[in-house]
Every structure is written in C-alpha cells, then in structure tokens.
Amino acid sequence: MQIEFLGTGAGSPARFRNVTGIALRLLEEINEVWLFDVGEGTQRQMLQSTIRPRKVTKIFITHLHGDHIYGLPGLLSSRSFQAGDETLTIYGPKGIRQFVEISLQVSQTHLTYPLKFVELPETGGEVLKTDKFTVTALPLDHRILSFGYRVVEHAHPGELLVDRVRELNVPEGPLYGQLKRGKDITLPDGRTIYSKDVIGEAQPGRCVAIIGDTRKNENTVLLAKNADVMVHESTYGKGEGKQARNHYHTTSVQAAKIAAEAGVGRLLLTHISARYAGKAANELAYQARATFENTRVVNDFDVYDVPFGKQTNSKPMALPETDNI
Structure with a gap:
C-alpha cells in the first residue's frame, strides 16, 4: 500500500x-x-x-x-x-x-x-x-x-505455523493447505488437528x-x-x-x-x-x-x-528523495 x-x-x-x-x-x-x-x-x-x-x-x-x-x-x-x-x-x-x-x-x-x-x-x-x-x-x-x-x-489471516504442524506429525501435502484455509483435519490415527491451533495471529x-x-x-x-x-x-x-x-x-x-x-x-x-x-x-x-x-x-x-504496524509519533519517517523538508 x-x-x-x-x-x-x-x-x-x-x-x-x-x-x-x-x-x-x-x-x-x-x-x-x-x-x-x-x-x-x-x-x-x-x-x-x-x-x-x-x-x-x-x-x-x-x-x-x-x-x-x-x-x-x-x-x-x-x-x-x-x-x-x-x-x-x-x-x-x-x-x-x-x-x-x-x-x-x-x-x-x-x-x-x-x-x-x-x-x-x-x-x-x-x-x-x-x-x-x-x-x-x-x-x-x-x-x-x-x-x-x-x-x-x-x-x-495468520500464517500456518509449519514447525508446530510438523511437531504434530501431520503429513506434508494437501493437509497443510486445508489447515491454512481454516479447515480442521482428521489424521489416519484418529487425531483431529484444529486449524486455530496451528495458525498464527491475524x-x-x-x-x-x-x-x-x-x-x-x-x-x-x-x-x-x-x-x-x-x-x-x-x-x-x-x-x-x-x-x-x-x-x-x-x-x-x-x-x-x-x-x-x-x-x-x-x-x-x-x-x-x-x-x-x-x-x-x-x-x-x-x-x-x-x-x-x-x-x-x-x-x-x-x-x-504505508507499513504494517503502528507508526508512533516519535518514530522518524523515511522520506522519499523528492522531499526537501
């Protein structure tokens, strides 16, 4: 932006x-x-x-x-x-x-x-x-x-916490994509992995x-x-x-x-x-x-x-080359 x-x-x-x-x-x-x-x-x-x-x-x-x-x-x-x-x-x-x-x-x-x-x-x-x-x-x-x-x-949306997913022994592939899209998955061993538990903060x-x-x-x-x-x-x-x-x-x-x-x-x-x-x-x-x-x-x-994250009043702002102030 x-x-x-x-x-x-x-x-x-x-x-x-x-x-x-x-x-x-x-x-x-x-x-x-x-x-x-x-x-x-x-x-x-x-x-x-x-x-x-x-x-x-x-x-x-x-x-x-x-x-x-x-x-x-x-x-x-x-x-x-x-x-x-x-x-x-x-x-x-x-x-x-x-x-x-x-x-x-x-x-x-x-x-x-x-x-x-x-x-x-x-x-x-x-x-x-x-x-x-x-x-x-x-x-x-x-x-x-x-x-x-x-x-x-x-x-x-928050990013998929890949390290966390690997710790849970989720097979790489389509299941990663489902979790990233907010879908819960059930593994062959019967465990349910909830998307909210492996997605970072928005x-x-x-x-x-x-x-x-x-x-x-x-x-x-x-x-x-x-x-x-x-x-x-x-x-x-x-x-x-x-x-x-x-x-x-x-x-x-x-x-x-x-x-x-x-x-x-x-x-x-x-x-x-x-x-x-x-x-x-x-x-x-x-x-x-x-x-x-x-x-x-x-x-x-x-x-x-317009960067992400709050810009405090005291934080210097990078000026474009055309700004002569």
Whole structure:
C-alpha cells in the first residue's frame, strides 16, 4: 500500500504544484489504483509516475470545486485509449454524475468501459466494502458539501505455523493447505488437528484517512481515529486561523491538533496555497511539528509506503528523495 501525490496545490495550478490528486496504490494487494480527487492535469501528472489509467478502478471525489474535479473528463477518456475495459466507479457528492456525463456528452466522448456512479448521501456512511477493504465517508465543513474518506484494510489471516504442524506429525501435502484455509483435519490415527491451533495471529490491516477541504470539525477526528496515515489539507499557516475559518479551510497547526487528538501515526499535509513556495511551505511543517512531530508537507510525485504496524509519533519517517523538508 502506497500513497502517491499527483497534485498537492490549492485552487489553481502553480509552478511547482499541480492541483489536488491523490493515488492510493493497492497494486500488491488487489492490483488496483484508487484516486482521491482528480484536479486539472492529473492525467499529465500520471505521465511522470508509474501509474497507468487502466489500473484506476475507483475514484473518490471529496467535493465538486473545480480544482478537485476538472481533470476527470480527460482522465476517463485517456483510460479508453489505453485499453481500459474494466468497470470504473466514481464515488462523490450529488452532482458528480451530472458533471461527468455532460462533459462526455458535449465532447462526444465514448468510453470503452462501463462507468458507474455512487452519489453519497449528505450524512455519508459506509460507501464500499470488499473482502479486503472498507471505505467510509463523513461530511466535513466546507462552503459546499465536502467529504473525508477512511480506508481500512481488513486483517490479514495468520500464517500456518509449519514447525508446530510438523511437531504434530501431520503429513506434508494437501493437509497443510486445508489447515491454512481454516479447515480442521482428521489424521489416519484418529487425531483431529484444529486449524486455530496451528495458525498464527491475524495481522491487523492498515488505515488511511484522506480529509477533503474543511474547517476543523468532529468528523475529521472520527475519520482519522488511530489511522496509520492521515492526509490533511493545509491551506493556511500558523496565525491565519481567522482566514482559514472564513474560507472554510484548515491551518497546519489545526491539522496537527487533529492528528494528535485522533492518535494517528503520521500526518501528511497537502492542498498547499501557492503563496507558500519553497522554504515557506517547509514552515507549515515546522509549525505543525510543535504539536505533532511526525508531520511532513508533501510535494507533487512524493510516494509514501504505508507499513504494517503502528507508526508512533516519535518514530522518524523515511522520506522519499523528492522531499526537501
């Protein structure tokens, strides 16, 4: 599981930051890529990454402001050109279907794959559940309806304790496979070997919270509770709380307080205003670290692994080569 940032800017493209686009790379887990928001130019950003549009199977939209959705029509069209034929599902607030369908209709774009929409109720809730992942959305506090998303990986089954099985003199072969699949077996000598006795503890899955544009509110904490990673907007800096509130956004310090309250492992700040360039963007992270140490301001094309095991606030985080903080 990896998080790749295709765009980390706010409002409009800037010289060194494209507008919002976040990819959750689940290639090892399910051979899919999920996108969270598709700002203008996202498909071009992909050309500088290893992500291919045909691998994108789900898109989660936080809200319908242009810097979060204007890249959708082009990306959907490019997916057809790259032999994408699997169904793509778009989740988001009411209106996302109308925006996409009118864009495709007016441009006479014909997709080579089925396109599905799941428009979320204003109260949010569980929006997706598979055998490996559950995604929950909750409304935030922005000028228009904006959602945050919580992606929870289900626990991984425990491994077969091979040494223990050998001690019990279980013949190697198909019986090992049955035990690993959770089936009890009966040996020729009449003994019953219970799968639970030879399977190790399940490995807890990972959790990522992606918070859309918002003021600080209760749902941000609920979405991020005990998450391994929280991605949060940081449109404003320390001392700009009034401006942040007036414009329905968050400061880096407020995001850090949310991270601390929710008990997350690490905080990644994105949606950076163009007025914070170079060292000024670094200051957003320095301000936040006084409250939550394990904080980084991310840049376009940064890729972060989401490891197993709780990431403590004090534990240093390995930085990608593109991170200059």
